[in-house]
Amino acid sequence: MITQLMPAMVKVAERKIHSPEFATLYIDEPIDFKPGQFVMVWIPGVDEKPYTISHHSPDRFGITVEAKGIFSRKAVSLGPGDKIGIRGPFGNGFNMGNGHKRVAVVAGGCGMAPLAPLVEAFQTDNGPETLLIQGARSKSFLLYPDRFTAKAEICTDDGSKGYKGFVTDILVQKIKALPANLAPGFDMVYTCGPEIMMAKVFEICEAHGIPCQVSLERYMRCGFGVCGACVCGHAVVCKDGPVFGSKALRTMADFNTRALLKTGRSVPLNEYAAWRCQ
Amino acid sequence: MITQLMPAMVKVAERKIHSPEFATLYIDEPIDFKPGQFVMVWIPGVDEKPYTISHHSPDRFGITVEAKGIFSRKAVSLGPGDKIGIRGPFGNGFNMGNGHKRVAVVAGGCGMAPLAPLVEAFQTDNGPETLLIQGARSKSFLLYPDRFTAKAEICTDDGSKGYKGFVTDILVQKIKALPANLAPGFDMVYTCGPEIMMAKVFEICEAHGIPCQVSLERYMRCGFGVCGACVCGHAVVCKDGPVFGSKALRTMADFNTRALLKTGRSVPLNEYAAWRCQ
């Protein structure tokens, strides 16, 4: 049984390779789940890192990994039968609201991973009208191209698919295109992606009086709000987050500016992003 | 809440003095209970000892203490408002059977304490016909003279009340007086008192093919079957007992012969009984 206590060793049931950079590992075990929550993934002898649950059904779940550094490259190399340790789920997950009529979901790159189960949850008979705006560096970095029933707005940095430019451009455009009598145009905007993108989405939402939720990443150790590795201003990302709403963001020192390295040293975000685990 | 874990400090709600030797302390707290079970009673700074639950209702229970040594003399001196620590209940309690028609209850001295709630439980509309045989050194040592609706056969060593002689004499007489077509005459004989008396009761029962249950005492520490202080042959008195049926008694080395002192030394029963805690 997978819990928040000791990691449970489970077998990778299937690996789906999306592109040279991305793969999804599926585990045939039940796990508690709310869209936006994450698990700690342990590869014995290597390391343990947080990954969003990107796929979920009653007896299977999956994580989508972008090959980046030592750990994630090892992770995407795992195949059926390989064992990994899982503990979780951790974090608060997205607040899906009650009776939302129209929502926007803005994903950048791997930020699609936590948002995908949210979009699926919204795509039910009683769900809100969901506008999905998905962006990536280029076409091969666009996750899950055929996963959703709703049509998505696609953008790539290089124009290899969809609109050439930023998801935020589309978001502004869509907000403006909404009939003026619908105010606010969206009941909620959900976003995950590079922090600078999320900050821009937040800024746009604030300007238009639309509430928004972002999913943050910081270096994590415990995953359950004790060790302090993941703090962002007054927020404990693993426990209070990783999803934060507009209210918390307004007073959150360090959002879109600084993050703590593994040493605990506070550095500008770009320095944090360039840092690699040995 | 009273549990088997840490002693719960509770107030003595009432003390009833039965005689210079006996007093019952009442506690106004609920406790799980089966007739024959006991609690560990802690007087901080003094000691902790096992006592049978002699009175029980949903929100009150009592223990009856015979003033004997340091601890029990201290216990009978406690009055309303004094605090004692209780953990328990421990032990198996009596097996009250199913559909018994006729039972005998044979009590010697303080042995009445565990048997009293049993007699009360039997004295219901559907209960078996209950013959109570109660013996003591002399009149003032007879516990609870007015407690039961059923008439009791009384014996005292000195003849100060009832028959002058042993409870076992009465038991034999009663068994013999039963119509021959009732076989066995009693469905069960329950007994508690000096071990030599219980051994005699057991012997009589064996001779007449009547099953019996006795409640043993041995020096106790943990009360829950770990420390080994209370073993009697292969039996762990606090956990397997304190009530043992005929089957266990037949193979129980040390029953009515030996007991372990506080040092763990095995000594003859009379030496054990003469031993006093400092």
Next chain:
Amino acid sequence: MQTTFLGKTLHTPLVLASGVLGSNKAILERVWENGCGLPTMKSIGPAPREGHKNPTVIDLGNGMINAVGLPSPGYLNMEEEWQELSDRAFPINASIYGGSVDEFVRVAEFVSAKGPDFIELNISCPNSDQHGMIFGVNAQSSHDVVAAVKKVIHVPLIAKLTPAAPDIAGIAKACEDAGADAICAINTAGPGMVIDIESRSPVLAFKKGGLSGPMIKPIAVRCVYDIFRSVSIPIIGLGGISTGTDAIEIIMAGASLVGIGTAVRYRGITVFDKVNKEINDWLAAHGTTLEEIRGAAHREAL
């Protein structure tokens, strides 16, 4: 429940344990606003140190095992944090560690100049081969490091001890003799190890880790009880304290302040407010005060 501790007024008698949450000013402040009288910073070391690979912290249900490995930016790389802390409205306890008396002295002197309210010497961390615990298990080296640091700092000194010391009361006395103003006990216990039998490997990357939380409370209570008999300086009691009655228990053993770490896992950051309320309710129901019950478990015996 205002308390005075080494001349400073604290709004509650609760202390945030070092290494738990206290990674920046905002979180120290949040903990303080939630009822912590004295937030402690994560231990500051002599050089940048990443700590161990994950897994570093595992919840065992009744407590945790951790080998974070003393990550620290290094005392020279925290200018910004000290800047922010300089106009704080709340007291802080700066925990420091070193690999030698010299390192302790260097870090302590520098940190002292930054104006924390107290400096806590972590001579008791089990999760690094070179740092910390080696001092705390030996009376002479504990004495040496405390005496040396005491000379170079201008704020009260707290010595944080490990239950791994065969005679923690003796270590505490050595620290007092060397000039410590208070004792903090205990750091994590053990160390322990948990092995995942499927992968046949220790779960923590460092293999061994310190135990904390409810399962070590009896050890913490015993240590505080022993220390209370050997020193006359105040004691910060911690180790498995999660509730008001836990706090009362360690205060009866002799603690002046009560530290909380792992309980943040089980009761959230608001654990401080909760425990304060529980302490107050208990004191009110028993018509007594913290002063009156401090060390009460010794009375009958003394």
Next chain:
Amino acid sequence: MQTTFLGKTLHTPLVLASGVLGSNKAILERVWENGCGLPTMKSIGPAPREGHKNPTVIDLGNGMINAVGLPSPGYLNMEEEWQELSDRAFPINASIYGGSVDEFVRVAEFVSAKGPDFIELNISCPNSDQHGMIFGVNAQSSHDVVAAVKKVIHVPLIAKLTPAAPDIAGIAKACEDAGADAICAINTAGPGMVIDIESRSPVLAFKKGGLSGPMIKPIAVRCVYDIFRSVSIPIIGLGGISTGTDAIEIIMAGASLVGIGTAVRYRGITVFDKVNKEINDWLAAHGTTLEEIRGAAHREAL
């Protein structure tokens, strides 16, 4: 699951911990019949000793705290028990203690002549001021007592160690060098204390007591892991073992046999049969053997 241990065949790899139940032949036999390969007798001392007043043993839910205080009839007063044991069908491990090397030697020599299968030196009991632990926290005195006893006995010698030793692996090595045939680890941890806040007094009459059961398992696993790296004699691993997977865990840390004490409280005397079955089921499901998994947690690291 027959196992050979120091030349003797045991019907299972499980050992009854000393001080738990083993007060007479009948109960040692019952434990053996219920799946215990090697029942250990309660520790035998140099003189009659009552042990402490009650409370002596308290269940904390996730383990126990005890200060029974080494009650013993004294080695000279157990003639009857030895008599009964002389025609036993099962092996026994005789645990002994003393207050000095001389006392250990005297008791050991006498007991050895009574023909137990093994003699275990309890140099690790925390619950007496004069007996036991003082040896087990110091390598030199551990060496001395083992070497002296080894000379006078004719059965294999097991040294039982305490986790209170700052370096248990070093103590184990000292014992091996002195001639110990096996190590038993661990005795109770801590010590700890629980205070009843209503009566404001420690619950145990002796005030402090040793911790056992699930809450000390990580400490036991770590100790066995450390000892396995420092000695080549077999290890009896115990401390908080309650289930088959617990047993597998401590075997992977390096244990050859697995001791069970406190788990008798939680799973009854039949805990031995239960754990044996759980071990077998696990081994079968994983297609492996005890020999193959022994010390497995060291492999990747070695």
